[in-house]
Amino acid sequence: MNDDLRSLVEYRLDEAHESIEEAVLLLHDGKPRGALSRAYYAMFYATLALLAIKELGASKHSGVIRLFHEHYVQDGTFEKEIARSLSVAFDLRNKSDYRELISPSREEAQDTLEAAKKFVAEAERVVAQR
Numbered sequence: 001m002n003d004d005l006r007s008l009v010e011y012r013l014d015e016a017h018e019s020i021e022e023a024v025l026l027l028h029d030g031k032p033r034g035a036l037s038r039a040y041y042a043m044f045y046a047t048l049a050l051l052a053i054k055e056l057g058a059s060k061h062s063g064v065i066r067l068f069h070e071h072y073v074q075d076g077t078f079e080k081e082i083a084r085s086l087s088v089a090f091d092l093r094n095k096s097d098y099r100e101l102i103s104p105s106r107e108e109a110q111d112t113l114e115a116a117k118k119f120v121a122e123a124e125r126v127v128a129q130r
Helices: 003-028 032-053 061-073 080-098 106-128
Strands: none
Touching: 003 032, 003 106, 032 061, 032 080, 032 106, 061 080, 080 106
16 A cells, blocks of 8 residues: 555544544534434545545445445455444434434434444454555
């Protein structure tokens, strides 16, 4: 991995960690919608770090998720159970952000945050192997 690519991967992982920290603060402040969103973005940024390694990208979140599954999950590089949490978080965030009168529960936000922590740790494991 060249220096520019390494810098991009590190930047994306830093974004993932910052998003987790923000989710913790939002959840503590009783804002489950924001916490859930930031937890999802932690996973999204970690996914972008993984795709950067293979010089892949997409213009839509769904495209990023599809590429991640094609290049990291199907071949067993990334644990399937942890990978599934990205799709769950994506769906919850979409419902929460774009549908009227839908708000995630504190429990859903907490579960998504815990899943994000595991997801980012798994992404870092994969990055370290490259």
